[in-house]
Structure formats: C-alpha cells, structure tokens
Amino acid sequence: MNKRLEIIPAIDLLGGRAVRLLQGDYQQATAYHNDPIALARHWAMRKAPRLHLVDLDGAKAGEPMQFEIIRQICTAVALPIQVGGGVRSRAHVDALLDVGVERVILGTAALTDPDLARKIFQHYGERVALALDVRAERVAISGWQTVSNTHYLAFAQQMVEEGVRRIVFTNIALDGTLSGVELSPLQALLEAVFVPVIVSGGVRDEEDIQRLNALAQTTSLEGVVVGKALYEGTLPDTIWEAL
Secondary structure, eight states: OOOOOEEEEEEEEETTEEEEEETTEEEEEEEEESOHHHHHHHHHHTTOSOEEEEEHHHHHHTSOOOHHHHHHHHHHOOSOEEEESSOOSHHHHHHHHHTTOSEEEEOHHHHHOHHHHHHHHHHHGGGEEEEEEEETTEEEETTTTEEEEEEHHHHHHHHHHTTOOOEEEEEGGGTTSOOOOOHHHHHHHHHHOOSOEEEESOOOSHHHHHHHHHHHTTSSEEEEEEOHHHHHTSSOTTHHHHO
C-alpha cells in the first residue's frame, strides 16, 4: 500500500489575520483572510488532514501572542493542529497543549538553549517537533530574522540525538515564492536523519505534490505544508479529493 503524503494547509497569523510572507520578510506580508477561524473551517471542510498554524507575532516577540485565536481554531475544527512561533519554554508548550493543540513546534529555543530543548523533547515526545528553518544551509531563528552559523544537517542530527521525534523543515529562500520545491536539501536531510519529516517552502502545483509523494514512498518524508499555492489557486483546494 502506498504511503499517503499529508498535505497540510498553513495559516500564518499576524495581527489577527491570516497572511503569507515572502521568504520570511515581515515587510512583504500579503493578507489572505481577516477571519482565521472561518479559514480553518474552510480547510476542514475540504478534508485537510491537519492544520499548520504559525504565530508570526509570537515569533518576533519571543513568546506566543495568538493564544485566543489558536484556542478558537482548536474549538472550531475537529482536526489535529500543529503550532509554532514564539515557543521558548515549557510553560509555552503547556499553554498551547492546554488550548487543544496536538503538536507544538520548537525552533529558536532548540538552538539558543539546547539543554532546555533536550528536556522538552524528551519530556513531551511526539507532542513537540523541531522547526528546522534554513537559509543557505544555515539554521535561522527568531522568526527567521537571524541566521546562525550552524549547518542544518549537523543541527538536525544533534537534535535527533537529544530526543527529537519529528522535524518540520522549511527552505526559507523558497517560502512564499511559488517557485517549486527543491528536492536536494530535503533529500540530504532525509539521508542524515531517520525521523518523520514535514517539508515546507516553494510548493507551486500538483507536480510538486507528485514529486514529494514519490519521495515519501521510499523515505521518512511524512507531509508537506502548503500556503500560498492554495491561497493563490495554483494548487486546487480539491487536492485532497484527488489523493
């Protein structure tokens, strides 16, 4: 039986609206919906398997800022929801899990406080994933505003050794560009670690989905986060019916 690649709609929250950034640039934000709760219901009705929420305000602030909207989305839809952005402590993880989030995504703190990250990953197991945000093969943090000197493959391997059970890998240079997926960095990651991976960045159309689905059949690739392609219509919102 073929493995079913999860196609996960992204809802990026900025100022209470659903937006998309271009390559992580907050100055290039396009607003797509003023009601993120209604948008979540839309994707649920389209049979999406889960939702990917990013608290962009929280990512810049260093603490989650969109608890109330996230809580309302968790209440409004019967879908598993994963959330990232501004998670810097166990208290942040607990607060998100308490409002109904299934999976919390930890990024910046994993690089800046590896001891804390190790404790979080080992304590929460499957409930916390690593956000591996990459620009030019280096790990980016703080809402992608800072690029470290740490190579993404070495960091991924280190984090898996510390207890990471799942990685959400974003190629920042492609994010929001509709330029198509770039398989080489993803394939290198899949060869370096052997935990489930969800990829994000650059998806344009059904051909990209087909390429990723083919890769998923022989690797630990589990899913793909899609934002702009769905909002711009280059990937139809009937994509789940075709799977």
